[in-house]
Amino acid sequence: MSIEIIDTRDGFQQIIKDFSATLYPQHPFPNLQCNETIDENFDKGFVLYINNKPAAMACVINNANFRFENEKTACIAFYECIENSEASHTLLHTICNYCKKQGYKHLVGPINGSTWNSYRFATETITDSFLSELFHKDYYVNQFEQFGFKTTAEYVTQIDTKLTIPKVSNDVNEDISFRTLDVENYEAEIKKIFAFCTEVFQNNFLYTAIDEATFLKKYKALKDLINPEFVLIAEHNGETVGLILALHDFYCKHEKRLIIKTLARKSSLYYVGVAQELSAKVVKTALLNNYQCILHAFMHQNNASKNVSRKFSGEPFRTYKLFQKEL
Template identity: 25%
Template sequence: MIEVIPVSSKKELTDFIDFPHDLYKNDPYYVPELFIAQRDLLTKHPFHKHNSLQTFIAYKDGKIAGRIAAILNNAHNEFNKRNDGFFGFFDCIDDDDVAAELFNTVKNWLKEKGVTQKIIGPVNFSTNEPCGLLVEGFDSSPVLMDTYNAPYYINLVEKQGYQKQIDLISWNWEGQNYDDKSVRLLTTLQERLKRNNILIRNVNLKDFKNETIKLREVYNKAWDQNTGFVPMNDEEFDYLAKDLKLILDPDFCLIAEQEGKIVGFGLALPDYNQIFKTIKRGRLLPTGIFKLLLNKKKISRIRIYALGVIEGYRKMGIEACLYGTIIKRYKERGFKCAEAGWTLENNILINNAIIAIKGDPYKKYRLYEKDI
């Protein structure tokens, strides 16, 4: 017997967050999300002020067998002139019947909300947050803020009639196995940009509030042509920035600026998943916090999380300068590997640039869609 219920209590929310820990308890590549971060995301994130979300738990024979969230993202529909719904936070045992009940529940909920076009996912809550179903690259753990799932999820989703919308690619470098042309040309590139009064600098953490205001404008302009993009409002970007500030390294948060105007930025983050992997069930207390504090210096990987330049300033060498500076500091700091991602499979310009510096497309995530 399969039963799907809406999450409505603190205990059910805890069960919803904890289910993947039990599902993947024997998976060597699984990394638990921090409980407090997931709880706040599902209950306190500014997204909830202007959009709707309902989480569901599936039980089979009295035991938790799956979870999913139905998401109505009004900002997406307004910006893209659509009437779509989304699914996210999908985890399930290898059981087609359980998956069918979960997806049908999402479809019915979205129909009640007036959605008439497509259901898209997985996204948690949009492409601004972790998204995509892992379809290639199951032989390593996810890097910070990447999704993870077992290979059988592909069949679970596709048997429900979902088809590929677009693939997202993550790129990898091991050790010094990269083309350092952008590093060798860094001085030349910087001089060229300087003639146009453009400089590359570190983020100013002492003036982080004002930096965040300018960075939000760049973020919403630099990615606005990407498939499925949703602009972030002030509160949402501040929420993200506040979280990132806790873990960012100023040496890897770079700003391209022309006479006080920010025209691009590059952000690489230490891979805290290397620590989170050791924190049982994502609980920082009582001992997880010590693992976090004591092992920060042992992190050996970075993730190039975002790198973008606004229209009118592209192809001037800013992108190469940002990449070159990150690579140079990666080498100086002794990191052993790096990930860049994700990028859209149809972003030929940026993908070719990554291939040119020997990026290895080692993981692929997929966004699916289905007519409602």
């Protein structure tokens, strides 16, 4: 075995694209991480070779604002590996040694630079991949755990197959209005959503800020996938106070499925009931459009939106883990 250190982001991007073509030769969808642009805070890439052929790889991303337990922390990102425990252990050991020498106290992953990018591993085999879910090998969790990574957060995607609309006990204040996304003014709308998300997500676990230009770039890529009927905005005095963003699951061929990607409201008690009302409106629209189920994607186990999903018949669909290792 040998390890090559890659100094350039473009160089590592090409290597992981080539490796993924051999690692996932039959995968039909583009939700492989090789298709995600590597974060600009790329530090080093590490490629392990067996008999001169790539067998495992990952990179370190140095997000200066990323902290775990308020200490200097590196992100381990774009991890791919064959099913070989020695290869995995050697790669992870090399990366840990490098990060320790650079003064990092923790290594967190998989996280491709920040929580605005792809992160976490599914804990079971991904047999029914959905849009926005990263596809990867089912043994990655075991490789991280066997090396000594500890679970630092758990997430769940829940599925609502009943599409029933329960009675919501909290009445929304009458001066809060609801509307769909104005696609004719898409960029202006996304700028409002950026300001809202920056405020409501800033206390989320491992949150780091991104600039407006980066956010706009991400959402411009989603424009052709968005149906404005499924992007609902709650407003109070002209200000965004709640948001639900759902996408049609273009990967699902056996049923018509919707994915709730974002559900949030401002924390003030004045807006109690807004999230439930947004969810109810999306369920009603889904029924009118003959959807058969809804996925509530990637909810932190402690997230309030998980409770909303339970109210709307949400049952576990898939679980995920995020790991950390003290250096």
